[in-house]
Amino acid sequence: MFLYMSDPLVRVRYAACLFLLDPSLSLSWPPRIEIEIRPPRNLLQSPSLRPRSKTQTNTRLFSERERRKKLMAVSFPKCPSSPLPPLQTRNRAWSSPLCAPIQVGDSSKWALFETTKRCHLSVSATNGGSAVAPVEPSKKIQDSGTKTTPTDHSTKVENGVPQTVFSSNEFQDLKTGPNDSGRESTVSITVVGASGDLAKKKIFPALFALYYEGFLPKHFTIFGYARSKMTDAELREMVSRTLNCRIDQRENCDAKMEEFLKRCFYHSGQYDSEAHFVELDKKLKQHEGSRISNRLYYLSIPPNIFLDVVKCTSLAASSENGWTRVIVEKPFGRDAESSAALTRGLKQYLHEDQIFRIDHYLGKELVENLSVLRFSNLVFEPLWSRQYIRNVQIIFSEDFGTEGRGGYFDSYGIIRDIMQNHLLQIVALFAMETPTSLEAEDIRNEKVKVLRSMKTLEIDDVIIGQYKSHTRGGVVYPGYTDDKTVPNDSLTPTFAAAALFINNARWDGVPFLMKAGKALHTKRAEIRVQFRHVPGNLYKKCFGTDLDRATNELVIRVQPDEAIYLKINNKIPGLGMRLDRSNLNLHYAARYSKEIPCAYERLLLDAIEGERRLFIRSDELDAAWALFTPLLKELEEKRIAPELYPYGSRGPVGAHYLAAKYNVRWGDLGAEH
Numbered sequence: 111m112f113l114y115m116s117d118p119l120v121r122v123r124y125a126a127c128l129f130l131l132d133p134s135l136s137l138s139w140p141p142r143i144e145i146e147i148r149p150p151r152n153l154l155q156s157p158s159l160r161p162r163s164k165t166q167t168n169t170r171l172f173s174e175r176e177r178r179k180k181l182m183a184v185s186f187p188k189c190p191s192s193p194l195p196p197l198q199t200r201n202r203a204w205s206s207p208l209c210a211p212i213q214v215g216d217s218s219k220w221a222l223f224e225t226t227k228r229c230h231l232s233v234s235a236t237n238g239g240s241a242v243a244p245v246e247p248s249k250k251i252q253d254s255g256t257k258t259t260p261t262d263h264s265t266k267v268e269n270g271v272p273q274t275v276f277s278s279n280e281f282q283d284l285k286t287g288p289n290d291s292g293r294e295s296t297v298s299i300t301v302v303g304a305s306g307d308l309a310k311k312k313i314f315p316a317l318f319a320l321y322y323e324g325f326l327p328k329h330f331t332i333f334g335y336a337r338s339k340m341t342d343a344e345l346r347e348m349v350s351r352t353l354n355c356r357i358d359q360r361e362n363c364d365a366k367m368e369e370f371l372k373r374c375f376y377h378s379g380q381y382d383s384e385a386h387f388v389e390l391d392k393k394l395k396q397h398e399g400s401r402i403s404n405r406l407y408y409l410s411i412p413p414n415i416f417l418d419v420v421k422c423t424s425l426a427a428s429s430e431n432g433w434t435r436v437i438v439e440k441p442f443g444r445d446a447e448s449s450a451a452l453t454r455g456l457k458q459y460l461h462e463d464q465i466f467r468i469d470h471y472l473g474k475e476l477v478e479n480l481s482v483l484r485f486s487n488l489v490f491e492p493l494w495s496r497q498y499i500r501n502v503q504i505i506f507s508e509d510f511g512t513e514g515r516g517g518y519f520d521s522y523g524i525i526r527d528i529m530q531n532h533l534l535q536i537v538a539l540f541a542m543e544t545p546t547s548l549e550a551e552d553i554r555n556e557k558v559k560v561l562r563s564m565k566t567l568e569i570d571d572v573i574i575g576q577y578k579s580h581t582r583g584g585v586v587y588p589g590y591t592d593d594k595t596v597p598n599d600s601l602t603p604t605f606a607a608a609a610l611f612i613n614n615a616r617w618d619g620v621p622f623l624m625k626a627g628k629a630l631h632t633k634r635a636e637i638r639v640q641f642r643h644v645p646g647n648l649y650k651k652c653f654g655t656d657l658d659r660a661t662n663e664l665v666i667r668v669q670p671d672e673a674i675y676l677k678i679n680n681k682i683p684g685l686g687m688r689l690d691r692s693n694l695n696l697h698y699a700a701r702y703s704k705e706i707p708c709a710y711e712r713l714l715l716d717a718i719e720g721e722r723r724l725f726i727r728s729d730e731l732d733a734a735w736a737l738f739t740p741l742l743k744e745l746e747e748k749r750i751a752p753e754l755y756p757y758g759s760r761g762p763v764g765a766h767y768l769a770a771k772y773n774v775r776w777g778d779l780g781a782e783h
């Protein structure tokens with residue numbers, strides 16, 4: 111990227127410091143220019159210099175001295191030791207300066223950093239004047255139909271036109287007030303479907319947690335929108351019943367809740383009424399005042415009304431001078447065709463970069479950690495292929511049925527509800543090649559390649575089940591079809607197991623086994639990586655005939671009780687030679703005192719910050735549906751009956767046969783997990 115600077119600033123001879131990814135740097139020292147930056151690719155390739163993911167917090171990658179040494183090693187000239195402004199760090203930010211050469215030649219053109227992240231550039235100018243720094247943005251791979259066009263430092267393309275960036279300064283507003291242009295900005299978050307289950311259970315609590323921890327900008331307003339009649343006070347009352355404070359931070363909880371609730375408002379309206387959204391727009395404007403307005407809509411509503419709402423928000427209630435983004439909840443269609451139709455519909459009113467398709471599993475701590483585990487530990491990456499991995503299992507189970515959601519569930523079933531999205535996203539992250547960088551588009555490009563390399567799922571590689579009533583200890587647990595909102599003859603699967611294959615050089619022949627079920631014996635989500643046998647194992651006599659018991663297994667327990675453990679063979683202490691299987695265990699509760707944030711917190715914050723890495727791009731979605739659609743159609747057309755399993759059991763026996771077909775045992779069902 112080139113940075114152009116106009117006179118009179120061009121007297122800067124040399125050297126500037128770039129402060130990466132720290133929106134809240136407090137720089138008293140003029141002049142300050144805001145641009146969006148990231149280091150050039152070759153820098154990003156150097157693992158030690160890669161900017162940290164914004165969500166990694168609290169640990170420094172290396173000390174200031176080390177950083178400077180490393181930078182020198184890649185032939186950056188020394189930065190001036192003074193005047194370096196003081197650093198004030200925000201939790202999620204990378205706080206140290208990265209120094210780089212900046213030359214101001216006659217042409218006033220500087221070869222600098224490519225970028226998409228927010229940051230500050232401070233220039234040691236001799237005249238101290240203020241700077242205007244138009245920047246040519248880096249080219250991003252975009253979904254079809256979305257183009258990046260040149261913008262200046264305070265604009266960014268969204269809604270198809272350059273928009274004001276919700277820049278570091280707005281975050282700095284948290285502490286320092288107006289930005290350089292003299293205008294503050296505000297974020298209005300509207301939860302559409304505010305009276306519903308997801309809004310109450312997840313969205314409002316997540317927004318409160320963000321507020322509590324200081325992650326929402328200084329100026330924000332939350333609106334609930336739904337048809338139900340409610341006053342602001344009633345909404346607040348409803349929301350207050352769902353809020354709780356983090357176990358590790360109970361201080362001032364009540365006061366914080368009160369402050370938060372004062373920022374919550376409600377507007378009742380129909381989902382397809384532009385007039386009602388005009389009313390909402392008016393209310394939003396009252397709160398936004400003369401600030402730059404940024405608007406986030408969370409569609410927490412049934413999918414059949416997504417498009418009505420998107421149309422109304424877009425035509426009647428989108429921001430006029432800031433960004434407008436829409437978080438769309440799953441399901442994204444029922445199959446390839448309906449999903450494509452939904453995407454087309456959304457794109458009539460929104461650009462791809464305004465659409466944030468949420469898959470909350472991508473916001474789970476251990477799912478996010480997958481890439482860290484793999485790409486920042488030498489011990490794992492070399493083993494990550496067909497050469498050493500025998501099979502991978504992605505397991506989701508819930509110990510309750512569809513209670514209360516039978517109506518929705520019956521027209522989707524477990525394959526659409528869990529497998530095609532949550533579990534498949536995990537596979538894509540798990541199996542992708544090293545992305546060029548941690549940028550959203552680089553990661554999503556790699557994920558989509560995995561999905562496109564996968565073999566379309568065939569019916570012989572799938573088994574389905576449905577839970578039936580079961581009585582235990584005098585308690586009767588209802589069957590799926592006992593739910594009044596479910597037809598008595600429903601064939602909708604509440605359990606499925608499937609074997610998937612990735613036809614590429616890394617994963618050829620390795621079964622990726624998925625299993626998902628409701629009303630099972632336990633609640634759990636985990637990834638199990640079973641390694642191959644040790645060739646010519648010297649100790650094989652110690653394992654008897656069952657060599658499978660001696661293979662290493664890496665388990666990433668996504669929930670509950672997050673952990674990563676590796677099963678190894680170990681000598682039992684003593685004079686004899688007896689081996690057992692033991693765990694090298696990273697148990698989060700023991701290792702980290704901080705409570706793990708809920709996935710919705712991370713994703714909401716990312717949407718506010720415009721970080722798309724954990725959201726699904728439309729081509730990913732198309733590739734995911736392409737894998738599952740033929741199977742779903744066949745199941746429905748042939749009316750294949752699911753195998754019944756008792757509520758609270760380990761699921762249908764068929765799942766074992768499916769695994770056995772590929773010489774695999776489910777890791778979660780062994781004697782020791």
Ligand SMILES: NC(=O)C1=CN([C@@H]2O[C@H](COP(=O)(O)OP(=O)(O)OC[C@H]3O[C@@H](n4cnc5c(N)ncnc54)[C@H](OP(=O)(O)O)[C@@H]3O)[C@@H](O)[C@H]2O)C=CC1
Pocket residue numbers: 303304305306307308309336337338381409410411412413415439440441518
């Ligand atoms: N609940 C969950 O755990 C999860 C939900 N999701 C997805 O999130 C979205 C919201 O889920 P959830 O909160 O459970 O949904 P709800 O069924 O609770 O619906 C949300 C709100 O939408 C309105 N609504 C409901 N049905 C209709 C209808 N037929 N026509 C018009 N409006 C209707 C109601 O508000 P009012 O009548 O006041 O207008 C309701 O309060 C869905 O897309 C769901 O698939 C995704 C993951 C988990």
Ligand SMILES: O=C1O[C@H](COP(=O)(O)O)[C@@H](O)[C@H](O)[C@H]1O
Pocket residue numbers: 470508527528635
């Ligand atoms: O998306 C969904 O996820 C939940 C499970 O989410 P979790 O975070 O509690 O594991 C599932 O119950 C629901 O059926 C599905 O729609």
